[in-house]
Amino acid sequence: MNLRSTIIIAVFCAAIFRVFPASAELFVFPAQQNTGPGDPEQNLLSESRTVVIYGSADIEAFRPVIDGFQQSNPEIRVEYHQLQTLEMYHQTLAEHEAGEPNADLVISSSMDLQMKLANDGYAISHQSDQTRALPNWARWRNEAFAVTQEPAVMAYNRQFFRENNLEPPRTRNDLIRLLNDHDDLLSEKVTTYDIERSGVGFLFLARDERFFSGIWDFVRTLGQARVKLYSNTSPMLEKIADGQLVLGYNLLGSYAETFSRRNPNLGVILPDDFIVVYSRIAIIPRGARNPETGGRFLDYILSIEGQSILQDEGNFNPVRPDVPPSPFSSLIFDRYGERVRSFPVGPGLLVYLDQAKRQRFLSRWQDALLNRR
Template identity: 35%
Template sequence: MNGVVQLVALLLISLMPLRVAAQEAVALFGDGATRITLRSTADITIIRPVMERFVAENTDLSVSYEQWGSNDLFANSRDACDGSAAPADAVFSSAVHHMVWLVNAACAGSYQSPATSALPLTRRWRDELWGITEEPAVIIYNKKAIGDADAPQDRFALLDLMRTKPEFLRGKIATYDIDASGLGYLFAHSDSHEATTFGAMLEAFARVEAIATCCSADIIRGVAEGRFLIAYNVLGSYVESDLNPAVGVILPEDYTLILSRGFMIPKNARHKDEAGRLLDFLLSAEAQRILSNIGLVTAKDPSESGLLPSARRVIAISPALLVALDRNKRERMFSLWDKAFEIYNIP
């Protein structure tokens, strides 16, 4: 009888649908005869101006733009690399450690142009991966609940605030769920190597019952509405694009992580030359101005950004990011993180 029960259970499990990585949204830009597929973690609403300009200047092309979560995009790109899924013509992700893994696994095609060669070494690797943007990881706060003068300008001030006002902040601090967000995991990994405050931050987050959740738009909306009073390590480009007067933005003065979203042309892309044209456009002065206007490129001048050069910590696109995907290091990070956070999804 037990054998029959086990057989039935196995049959039921086999009939259950498997979770398949899928895009969150799709948009078509332009009506050119040659259509290229771009899979990206950037929200369509944010990236729209630069994509519209690209197809306006390249009328023979159209772009099928697929918006993905970073972990799902990584899974899809791995499947496309081994031939079990249809490849994109270009992949554009904020989880650059995923992109470095894909290049290291021989999933990328090579491309070189004056625009790519002009990039600093921190934003290119092996002529197969290029950093397009420069986006800071910021602290944001609800301006109605926390005055500008009291807002923590660095991690030490944030630690002091959590120590002196634990009840005020209990359940009111948010950051990315590193299990659901590849970007969140990358920021946490970078913090663990960069900050002497990392262990203390996790302990403080645990004491005030901080929340780890997904995703950028939900976290920012939560701060704007007052459900959260502070959010840590939020991608600043999304905050700037939100243009919400209730949300204050801080580039931490001790150091601010700077991310460059990675662009890759898969080795089995159908339209490699056209993807190269898109890459060159994204690196052009015109596109960089548009990206700056929509918050995807931060100003290097301290008078404009408020961030001293000594506080900039660029996450370099290099093999060093492979360490972030080491199994033992991931397990240790998740163990530390799970002890500090109550993980849930915002409705």
């Protein structure tokens, strides 16, 4: 979509929806001009159709698939509400409880929260040729669908490591040794997710705990290094690239790989010990304004064309096995295949929402970082 046909509106959404979180941003893509003959009244009706999407993906990463959808559906207007995952979850519940219409499609990187919405009856069933093309692990009860596969990676500032004659860490134990051996150089220069504010950050660390026995020694080492915590990946990548920070852990590989193409000073590392891979999950809420249009958008992003755009333009690795893999996707799933630790879509994800277990996990996190507070 070009500047002529696209209007981007970035506003505080509380001014639009009275219960919307203040940090949400709204991006509007008007329906494209119809060029074919037809009934003017019908054309006017068609152009007024809107699909409302709540999503956690950055708009610049998600814009290409919106453009592709509108090329195939020029009569449909797209509203993309970019929210944090926890905000999206609570917004969906609040709208349902208030009897207000939900979005037509909700796509979140917090797999556990999406599964809870589906498991608790807040999603409707949707079946199509595109959903049937998914592998079994990527769909649950035709209500929750994985639309991407994305690794957690490490990122580093190439210039800093080169100037200080340091080797980037290849494993988690390498990272611990690096932080212990060079605490003077790396203090306040390391970053990761704040798992108390980031749903995907919590998932990543919980998965680490399952496969890395030294995880809490690792977190204590981060605390000693006075780690900087953020709730999303983009500011971490920007600060690593410009040298304010020099090393990041458990960052979203899709964003990191895209960012590194524009910023050669940013290096991306797929850990050699194991790679945590998660998926964004899409649901059509039970109170959707237009569930048919939501289903149409879902089918597009699950199609070979949509999956290819997500991969080629946003480095979101495809879920469908019949989409030709990019070099980045091949590296993850072919070269490192045995070391990949994925999250199947299903009720097993709800274990991460058990409140007692979650609080114990967060308390342990806080205790391990205590020495920096």
